[in-house]
Amino acid sequence: MSTPKPFRGVVSPRTKRFPLEAALLTSGLKDLMGLPGLLCVGAVLQASLLLVLPTRWAVLPAYGFALYGILSTAIQVFFPSTSQFDKDVIRGRVAGALPNKSYDPSRPDEKPLFGPTPAAEQIVCFHLGLRYSHPLGMFAPGAAEMHRHIATMYASLRQESEKYGCLGSTFWRTGGRESKNAGMAVFYFRSVEGLHAFAHDEAHRAGWDWFNGWLKKTGHTHLGIFHETFAAPAGQWETIYGDMPPTLLGAANNVKVLNEQTGEEEYVVPLVDYKHSQLRSKYGRMGWTDGKYHLDGDRGVKA
Known part of the structure; x- marks a missing residue:
């Protein structure tokens, strides 16, 4: 009767504890208010900028965030190796x-x-x-x-x-x-x-x-x-x-x-x-x- 084969680990052991990522503060802040509240905060911030800056300058932060989101998403879609969502995934x-x-x-x-x-x-x-x-x-x-x-x-x-x-x-x-x-x-x-x-x-x-x-x-x-x-x-x-x-x-x-x-x-x-x-x-x-x-x-x- 053959001896059963042991299971094979998929990650090599190491002397330091494996990091445990938990964005508790960020998660808690995002959960603090619903979508209407977040939209309201964004609207107030944008309105405040319009009060103190010329319009063409006041809208730059909004356009900047939008452009960053679009570009970062596109880069991760077309270059999967750069994707933060693929981090630590064990294939199979x-x-x-x-x-x-x-x-x-x-x-x-x-x-x-x-x-x-x-x-x-x-x-x-x-x-x-x-x-x-x-x-x-x-x-x-x-x-x-x-x-x-x-x-x-x-x-x-x-x-x-x-x-x-x-x-x-x-x-x-x-x-x-x-x-x-x-x-x-x-x-x-x-x-x-x-x-x-x-x-x-x-x-x-x-x-x-x-x-x-x-x-x-x-x-x-x-x-x-x-x-x-x-x-x-x-x-x-x-x-x-x-x-x-x-x-x-x-x-x-x-x-x-x-x-x-x-x-x-x-x-x-x-x-x-x-x-x-x-x-x-x-x-x-x-x-x-x-x-x-x-x-x-x-x-x-x-x-």
Whole structure:
């Protein structure tokens, strides 16, 4: 019986953490007001220029921005290599997988970076979000203090990621309203116990105590918060990404392994090549079938 082939990673490990881009300030400002508000701001600015400058000079900024938008779009369309929207895209299909604790690049068959078993470990997905039910949005009373506590919590979790088993996080914003939508961070943990330990972290407790005290003191109800926890045991989760940059679990940037050849810890993008036979189907990516099994009911059984 042949030994199953290990999965092949699509991004080489590195000693520095992979950057996580999150334009939170820009995103928050754009979400602060709807299209009518943005048009109104633009109209006021243009009218102000017309009051202080000759018309031919006052319209130059508007024409300049329009020309820049048209030219930059045209350049990126006709010269795709210059496109900012193509940045970090991994061509083809890839699947999420957690690496082994250690590997040896000089012995890839004996000590590979990834194993041959999909969904081999439990994963806990944790959603944590905030919504402003206030016309001032991110400038509402209490919002600045809330942001400071959130930043402190996130910094603590990032610094102690191994202690709590946090694999990484990404930020998302809903689109249910014209403006002032809820923002949400999606975290991935190795266990519910690790998540629970973080919930009792000093930084998290300080933020939670402040929030409860603020509610009691002010009586305000415009800062809405929520969280959801989903624990997926081994063999109960799967992912696939096609022509995407590292996203969600694939963007978890706290995943570390030991390079036995150098003795250094390295960061790994938890994505593997889809071309492995085990990863061609949803059930295969969950480890329910590998070509030698058929599905009977909910689980794979031997043929």
